Amino acid sequence: MAMAEGKARTMSAKEIASLGESGIRPRPSFWSRFVRNRRAVVGAALLVIFVAIAVFAPQIAPFEAEEQNIVNRLRAPDSNYLMGTDQLGRDIFSRAVFATQVSMPIGVFAMIVAVTVGVSIGMASGYFGGVTDNILMRLTDMLLAFPVFFLLLTVTTLFGRTLPVLTLLLGLTSWGVVARVVRSQVLAVKETDFVEAAHSVGASHLAILRRHIFPNILPIVIVDATLRVALVILIEGGISFLGVGIQPPTPSWGNMVAEGTALLRRAWWMSVFPGAFLFLCTMSFNLMGDGLRDALDPRFSPN
Amino acid sequence: MQQYLLRRLLQMVPVFIGITFITFLMISLAPGDPVVSLFPPEVLDRVDLDLLRDQLGLNDPLPTQYVRMMGRFFSGELVSFAERRPAIDLIFARLFPTLLFSGLAIVCALIIGLPVAIISALKPYSLFDNVSTVSVLTGLSLPQFWIALILVLIFSERLRILPSSGIRPISASSYDPIEMFPYLIMPTFVLVIGLLPSVVRYSRSSMIDVLSQDYVRTAFAKGLANRTVWVRHALRNAILPVVTLVGAIFPLLLGGAVVVETIFGIPGIGRLAVRSAQVRDLPVILSLNIFTAVLILFSNMITDVLYTTLDPRIRLG
């Protein structure tokens, strides 16, 4: 039972302090917890499938992503075109498969950039407080108010609209909310007894941040990270329509859904299928995230 | 507290100048040229573009332009390049619909999202939790414009029970809540769908976290009345990230929900923002940025003050 387990692990400040650098979170059961969690397993399996799709796209896709066949334009799904064709007669299934190579890396790496920056700034800000907090948070305010479109326009004009440039840009412009949320958690955590205790035994800031603060903000970080993957993938689709995203004819899930929506009345398959890819991908990250979160939190165990 | 607030307000001044100056530099240095959008390409040879740049002050050094624009902004004389009317008037003319939908969306998202998150957190991996997780994530995986158009096709075109565009009947001369009601349903729904994933996922996670905290367990164990535990311990702490989230998102919503405004024909700030960015209408872009910046600064200040109310342990320094 959760309650009993929790109670058993309740520790006094002294006990925590005595643990010192060795940490308060025993982890022997991480894998067993993770594997026992059905959500996590489903999520991980889906994710493996998506990685496989990205890696083996040329083998999986029956057509080239950019192969036009105008005679067969706007075909409804059939045995030849599993998910139908678009206005240029390109196979939606093949394009969605190849789009995995664009959208997954953008989503994942931009998320990593955003979360890394956001967590660092949020932790430093909340933990050190005072001038540090003021400077970092006012910086975050600036970011939240920044006209991102013009930044994208300028940087892509200078450095090109390549995958790494876009990934970095999308990551570096979306850490504002993470930073603020992490800071709020740190503000609460740093006042708890065990952090005070760690201070009193002279643990270094870095050690306290790593051993005592970080584990406590991890759940919310995981939630943000898993949501951000999908958000970034969608944003990429939006900006490609403003002329700052991935260039046509390269497909991404975002730009495929966006193109398809215009023809929703005439060709529903153009937006529904790439949308389904995106949905499954989002689900896999979120299910994984839930599992990861629970496996990392020793106090918690699902019924 | 008063001293803290005063200090925060004073801090806003340099931050405000920083935000607006960086924005101004960014939009001035970004590729593009405002005067090109002031005429149809077909008559460009008939006008002296450089003379026009001179008249608009675009040939002056950037710091001069910045100071002049800010000065004009505060005296209400910062005039849009494209529409040649004070930029602030253009914003105010669109303020009501934007405020209305932002407010409706946030309130509805919290009314729906928080209970869903709490029930999910109490019984993780129950059927309810699984269904709610999948449903809120659906809203995140499909772009707002797709969801919005599907709704229009179903409820306006097929079923004919909701109007497809606008904020009130075209014959209406005022904003009457009864007349407006059918026009509010779909846009609000789409905005709420966009907000729910964050609200539900954040609150669920922090609820689970808080419920497993020692002091909450202790409180339960001590046999404190459930209600007291809930209000005093669990909810107050679990809501911190949600308060932060809302504090960060609300100003952005007020900056305009472009997609929803476009598809449902709502005369809001988002459409103005996109249009002014496209034609490089610097005065309007800058005014909108000032508007958003002020909202963000105040919203974040209020959020910080709320922290101390919600969690008395938190000290603001």
Add this chain to the structure above:
Amino acid sequence: MKRILLALFIFALILPLGISAQDDTVVVLWPTQPDSLFPDFAVTATAGYVITNVYSRLVAPDLTGAIVGDLASGWEVSADQLTWTFTLRDNATWHDGTPVTAADVKFTFEVSSDPAYTGGSFEAAIAGAVAKQSGEADEVSGVQVIDDHTVSITTTEPNALALSTIAQRWILPAHVLSDVPVADLAGSEQATGPIGTGPYRVVEWRTDEAIILEAFADYHGHVASIANYIWKVVPEISTHYTELVTGAADISTSIRAEDFESIKDEPGIATLQFPGVNLTNINFNTASPYFSDVRVRQAVAYALNRESMIAVGGGAGTLTVSQVHPSMPEFNSDIVPYPYDPDTAAALLEEAGWIDADGDGVRESHMVEGLDDGTPFSVELGTWSNPLYSLPAQIIQQNLADVGLGVEISVIDFNVYFSEYLTATNNPEFQFGMSGWFNLVLPPHSDLAFNFVEGSGGYARTLWANDRVTELLTNAPTIFDDAERYAAYHEAQAIVHEELPYLYLSRLDNLIAYDENLVLPDIGNLRDVFTSIPQWSWGG
């Protein structure tokens, strides 16, 4: 709370919704609102469709394109073809009841020649206009008030196009605006709540929502049959379809081509399809070593399957060979479009020195001027982010790859495209671009002169100049014989088609869907429905 419940209840009662068409109102859908209703300062094409019903001109084209009196009841031209004297109608009044006088006409031309004026309608051909603009004179000597109802306009030299130029000028109310400094005119109330002389007057402009107009009972011409005209702003064109079939609106010109077939089958909806004023084209940087050889440009013309581009655009367009609207007598109908013929394209490329020697599918240069031998043909095609252009651009890429020409597409922000990318003078890397043209006015002189007279605005887009074309277009306004003048335009178009600084792709159709009970007049030669709103009526 009670109010909300009541709202829910009432809402349940009034199902299904939709405003039924009222006999005295027509609701017209537009994706955008005008930027200004001050004619001199309005930039967007959509503004023109409101202005045309709110203001009047001295003379104006009728539905066939022939110029007839508007505010003027008659006019005569002096023997030297320099001075045009107009007699104003004595029944014309402004929307506020003030009579229209010669002073209004004079004021209109004074404003656009003022040094402080920032609009786009300065006309250098009027005597004294340049002197006033440069500050040498206080007024335009070429526009004279003779009496309250007589005004004369003098041009600097005989000009066959003078009348059609005057027919583009909307007359402004001197009694409203003469006290406003010229520099402040653009932001004056006239821009949002204009006083005009047209068949409809603006009652209310609801920002980004609608413009409410009502018929002007004292209009000097035919008083509009439909009393209320509502310009409804619906930015998403997919919902124009919904608005029409649910009866929330009566007419739209923005039906998506892919949806046009199915809206034809909707009960109660009638449709119209005809060549519109937008066309798509490619412009080459003729100074670029890749495209300086006319054979390469012609090879591109042969290589492109333009019919399939039209099909991909929903079939709503026609092949075109010129930027002149096909309904105009200036249009050269003898020009035969380049057929889709990849073999001829390949042969022309070989001739021009582009040969795929290494067999990798991309041709390399051999003795091509300005390029080292063996340079692969690899160029960037710029266009902007609108499916109207970005989709055909992808076909161009494919078609050119088929004949061994490598093309990368670059989709660019609209403003950047026009300010920095499009011209060889701004962008040394510019090779070719895909964009469009909008016939602001149908008489084609200004369009042709802009693009093909050496040194005028459009020259930088191609760096192409041809002495004969420059001569033809420069002299055309001085040819008073219509047939002879048309012949000059025909010849210029033929040379352009041969030399291909521009390759025209297709002229896009206007796709209009409307309530079948709405009776529209014959659309005539000008093919423009929205200038005829006063003649619309509800039948059935």
